[in-house]
Amino acid sequence: MIEARGLTFGFPREVEVLRDVHLAVADEVVALTGPSGSGKSTLLLCLAGILVPSSGTVTVAGHSFEGLDLEGRSRVRREHLGLVFQFSELIAELTLAQNVALPLELLGASSREASRRAIALMEELGIAELSSRYPAQVSGGQAQRAAVARGLVHEPAVILADEPTGALDSTTGAVVLDLLLGAARRRGAAVVMATHDRALAASADRIVDLGSLSMPVHGASEASATR
Numbered sequence: 250m251i252e253a254r255g256l257t258f259g260f261p262r263e264v265e266v267l268r269d270v271h272l273a274v275a276d277e278v279v280a281l282t283g284p285s286g287s288g289k290s291t292l293l294l295c296l297a298g299i300l301v302p303s304s305g306t307v308t309v310a311g312h313s314f315e316g317l318d319l320e321g322r323s324r325v326r327r328e329h330l331g332l333v334f335q336f337s338e339l340i341a342e343l344t345l346a347q348n349v350a351l352p353l354e355l356l357g358a359s360s361r362e363a364s365r366r367a368i369a370l371m372e373e374l375g376i377a378e379l380s381s382r383y384p385a386q387v388s389g390g391q392a393q394r395a396a397v398a399r400g401l402v403h404e405p406a407v408i409l410a411d412e413p414t415g416a417l418d419s420t421t422g423a424v425v426l427d428l429l430l431g432a433a434r435r436r437g438a439a440v441v442m443a444t445h446d447r448a449l450a451a452s453a454d455r456i457v458d459l460g461s462l463s464m465p466v467h468g469a470s471e472a473s474a475t476r
């Protein structure tokens with residue numbers, strides 16, 4: 250459902266962070282691991298079409314980012330990807346339900362339909378009773394559950410998650426990760442999740458270790474340790 254072929258990327262005046270990386274993820278959970286600076290976030294940003302690689306292609310649910318302008322890449326991202334970050338990055342002025350409904354409204358759903366689907370998913374994730382609260386009025390774990398709901402509400406083919414529980418204590422983090430992976434698996438969505446936490450990586454179907462490749466440039470191919 251998401252495939253990177255020959256992906257090479259370097260920030261200006263930096264050595265290449267990614268070189269000739271290949272990654273293909275179907276309906277499975279892949280954990281991207283590796284030490285700090287090994288390029289996990291950079292790879293996720295390339296997979297999301299936010300960073301544009303100097304060479305190589307990314308295809309999401311059959312749609313390539315290649316040759317698309319900013320708006321074209323945003324459209325592919327809105328329609329086919331769900332993003333979940335370390336800090337929930339909810340919009341402070343919107344209630345949790347409004348935050349969760351937003352991706353559907355951006356795709357043209359009526360506010361009534363978007364709200365109905367947002368609340369149904371919030372029920373699944375155990376936060377429906379918080380739907381009219383603002384992000385500042387809930388705990389970090391509750392906010393992160395809302396961020397998970399926002400990432401899933403439009404039923405994307407692929408969820409990209411960057412340290413999705415990194416800001417939470419380990420118990421809360423484990424609960425949130427279970428909810429994220431459970432909801433994604435029930436929908437048959439692919440998940441690519443960056444984490445440096447081995448315990449969290451063990452929940453994945455497959456581990457791709459960027460750090461096992463030669464530093465500072467990462468060589469080709471799907472790396473290493475699989476379960």
Ligand SMILES: Nc1ncnc2c1ncn2[C@@H]1O[C@H](COP(=O)(O)OP(=O)(O)OP(=O)(O)O)[C@@H](O)[C@H]1O
Pocket residue numbers: 260261263266283284285286287288289290291292443445
């Ligand atoms: N905006 C940027 N401009 C220049 N260099 C950057 C930028 N963002 C990241 N880098 C560099 O790219 C490399 C990879 O960073 P990246 O954030 O992808 O690593 P990571 O594996 O996600 O690290 P962490 O586990 O600490 O989040 C690092 O050397 C970093 O310094």
